[in-house]
Amino acid sequence: AQSVTQLDSQVPVFEEAPVELRCNYSSSVSVYLFWYVQYPNQGLQLLLKYLSGSTLVKGINGFEAEFNKSQTSFHLRKPSVHISDTAEYFCAVSETGANNLFFGTGTRLTVIP
């Protein structure tokens, strides 16, 4: 069975500093990987996805993530955060071609002025 672990429930970071949000997954087969962002009282919005090919994936709002198959990780990074990046971030995984998409428990990013 698949599972997704987001290692940090809360990450405070100062404005303009870099940030990394960690995500590990467990699966014995090939997977699709996703990062979503949720702003307060809103639905989730897709940041980026990895399907195949290059392991470095660039998304919206300056975010990027790197797929590491040997470490079964898909960490999200941004070199310089803004106040507007304050939100909850969810990592999600599905087996290639499968219908289910499984989410992690989320990481709340708080950007401090």
Add this chain to the structure above:
Amino acid sequence: NAGVTQTPKFQVLKTGQSMTLQCAQDMNHEYMSWYRQDPGMGLRLIHYSVGAGITDQGEVPNGYNVSRSTTEDFPLRLLSAAPSQTSVYFCASRIRASGGYTFGSGTRLTVV
């Protein structure tokens, strides 16, 4: 282009009542899903559909029913509401298994 529309946005039910959460999408997506979001638990899949007439159970299906008579609509029915079903419910759709989901804005349900 409205995307995924959920109604109502807020609802309070008494224990034992039934209701239907509505979800409609106008993107001609084949895949639709219902998730519930609870603090500290992320999103958990309730039911999903891969096309009209085809539905299946997710991780937490008990107490919920779905049907998919058209591509556009995917209602979620609570048969007999319980306080444990207090949650925020999200409907989402995607064009294929490799596509990212488009989420609705959610329904906040409280069962008293």
